[in-house]
Amino acid sequence: xxxxxxxxxxxxxxxxxxxxxxxxxxxxxxxxxxxxxxxxxxxxxxxxxxxxxxxxxxxxxxxxxxxxxxxxxxxxxxxxxxxxxxxxxxxxxxxxxxxxxxxxxxxxxxxxxxxxxxxxxxxxxxxxxxxxxxxxxxxxxxxxxxxxxxxxxxxxxxxxxxxxxxxxxxxxxxxxxxxxxxxxxxxxxxxxxxxxxxxxxxxxxxxxxxxxxxxxxxxxxxxxxxxxxxxxxxxxxxxxxxxxxxxxxxxxxxxxxxxxxxxxxxxxxxxx
Amino acid sequence: xxxxxxxxxxxxxxxxxxxxxxxxxxxxxxxxxxxxxxxxxxxxxxxxxxxxxxxxxxxxxxxxxxxxxxxxxxxxxxxxxxxxxxxxxxxxxxxxxxxxxxxxxxxxxxxxxxxxxxxxxxxxxxxxxxxxxxxxxxxxxxxxxxxxxxxxxxxxxxxxxxxxxxxxxxxxxxxxxxxxxxxxxxxxxxxxxxxxxxxxxxxxxxxxxxxxxxxxxxxxxxxxxxxxxxxxxxxxxx
Numbered sequence: 001x002x003x004x005x006x007x008x009x010x011x012x013x014x015x016x017x018x019x020x021x022x023x024x025x026x027x028x029x030x031x032x033x034x035x036x037x038x039x040x041x042x043x044x045x046x047x048x049x050x051x052x053x054x055x056x057x058x059x060x061x062x063x064x065x066x067x068x069x070x071x072x073x074x075x076x077x078x079x080x081x082x083x084x085x086x087x088x089x090x091x092x093x094x095x096x097x098x099x100x101x102x103x104x105x106x107x108x109x110x111x112x113x114x115x116x117x118x119x120x121x122x123x124x125x126x127x128x129x130x131x132x133x134x135x136x137x138x139x140x141x142x143x144x145x146x147x148x149x150x151x152x153x154x155x156x157x158x159x160x161x162x163x164x165x166x167x168x169x170x171x172x173x174x175x176x177x178x179x180x181x182x183x184x185x186x187x188x189x190x191x192x193x194x195x196x197x198x199x200x201x202x203x204x205x206x207x208x209x210x211x212x213x214x215x216x217x218x219x220x221x222x223x224x225x226x227x228x229x230x231x232x233x234x235x236x237x238x239x240x241x242x243x244x245x246x247x248x249x250x251x252x253x254x255x256x257x258x259x260x261x262x263x264x265x266x267x268x269x270x271x272x
Numbered sequence: 273x274x275x276x277x278x279x280x281x282x283x284x285x286x287x288x289x290x291x292x293x294x295x296x297x298x299x300x301x302x303x304x305x306x307x308x309x310x311x312x313x314x315x316x317x318x319x320x321x322x323x324x325x326x327x328x329x330x331x332x333x334x335x336x337x338x339x340x341x342x343x344x345x346x347x348x349x350x351x352x353x354x355x356x357x358x359x360x361x362x363x364x365x366x367x368x369x370x371x372x373x374x375x376x377x378x379x380x381x382x383x384x385x386x387x388x389x390x391x392x393x394x395x396x397x398x399x400x401x402x403x404x405x406x407x408x409x410x411x412x413x414x415x416x417x418x419x420x421x422x423x424x425x426x427x428x429x430x431x432x433x434x435x436x437x438x439x440x441x442x443x444x445x446x447x448x449x450x451x452x453x454x455x456x457x458x459x460x461x462x463x464x465x466x467x468x469x470x471x472x473x474x475x476x477x478x479x480x481x482x483x484x485x486x487x488x489x490x491x492x493x494x495x496x497x498x499x500x501x502x503x504x505x506x507x508x509x510x
Contacts, residue, residue: 169331170353173346174367174409184366188357265357265393 053235058242061235070224075243077219078209081137082247085144086205090198093149097156102186114153122146123211130215140212140220147208151200159193160186192266195259202251210244221247281340282307282417282449283328288337289473290323297323298335299473305417310443310450312460312481315470316505321453324470325421328451345417346410350425352402354394354409361390364409380412381405383445384438400431404438411442418450424459436462440486457501461494462487469504477504 213222228236
């Protein structure tokens with residue numbers, strides 16, 4: 001009787017692991033239903049063509065843009081802006097956050113202005129930025145840099161501050177000097193927050209790029225959309241939106257893979 | 273106990289003071305630990321035992337007084353304090369230099385009976401196992417002195433007994449001196465050569481424990497000493 005009870009108790013606990021794969025597929029159903037409904041509504045004329053084109057039309061337009069090579073040019077330009085902006089804003093954020101979190105002088109000097117600047121909606125700075133850096137590439141890159149700076153700054157700062165002081169002490173008793181403690185305790189301890197900040201920063205960076213590329217761009221996905229709007233090519237506008245969404249999804253997925261690899265120790269934590 | 277010549281001492285503390293605000297926790301405490309000697313530091317909670325040990329471990333820059341400790345010492349805290357992002361063997365090897373660091377770490381793990389868990393994450397260990405890793409991490413530095421801050425206080429009674437036996441074995445093999453902060457009178461009597469009672473910020477009493485080893489709670493003489501220490505700590509016989 002006891003063994004029977006044990007078996008009953010054990011099997012439900014194991015079940016979720018086996019179910020994990022099929023359940024992922026279930027999550028695709030509702031988006032598919034939405035797309036099919038959209039297609040049907042567009043074909044039957046419930047949705048007017050010039051307002052919302054059918055998914056199949058958007059797909060065909062996308063295919064055309066992709067095969068004609070136009071998409072690649074614009075995509076590369078958008079990606080370059082995003083990467084440069086993220087690199088500038090991100091590295092600045094990590095360096096300043098680390099300085100503020102680790103040094104009292106840094107905290108006093110850096111944190112108050114950052115806290116104040118955070119309250120400014122950075123997309124509202126566009127007019128000022130145009131006066132400062134013009135309407136060229138610098139504007140797009142500064143917007144991305146500004147957008148990605150704040151999430152990464154705050155998460156890095158909090159990640160370092162939240163490190164268990166007792167671990168730092170233990171490292172000290174193992175003879176680690178300040179630099180070694182930074183490398184073996186502070187950096188790995190702050191890494192989960194840093195990854196979270198990076199994911200938020202990338203999201204904010206894409207958002208800033210969308211806005212930036214609508215100001216006098218000659219290339220980029222945003223330009224593609226603005227140009228299409230002038231000619232009332234709704235399919236291209238919707239396709240541009242999709243590309244932005246896919247870029248966001250893809251960059252997020254990449255970070256999550258990197259996160260899972262780097263933070264393998266947390267899986268051990270979750271397993272117990 | 274007669275005064276030892278200085279060369280026989282591993283620890284010498286004179287006039288140790290530490291205050292938190294207006295509260296004087298340590299008020300001129302003096303103590304010594306001989307070479308290879310195990311000294312238990314007893315005291316009620318808030319008596320400053322841990323403060324004293326932290327000062328010896330170099331973790332309290334605000335403590336004043338003369339503190340002499342050997343260069344090679346290890347610390348075991350009440351919590352294991354392993355870095356969760358380093359595998360067990362890397363935790364033990366933390367701060368070790370040289371090509372044989374990993375071999376030494378695995379050797380220390382084997383000594384505490386965890387030679388096969390070097391590749392595990394700390395989160396995968398039980399409380400007792402994690403504490404044994406913490407002991408290995410202190411041991412691998414070949415310390416002349418171990419500073420133990422209620423090292424087994426958070427463990428269950430059975431695990432605690434095993435850990436006490438393990439520590440006794442390790443001490444016999446390696447001959448390190450130890451300062452054991454504990455509130456457990458039995459633990460002090462099982463492991464220590466001498467018990468000190470910290471009271472009012474000073475060492476108020478010193479009790480030599482001369483019971484033969486290996487010791488057991490049932491040994492004659494154990495009960496009397498326990499009674500005396502408990503009385504001294506303010507737990508009189510009912």
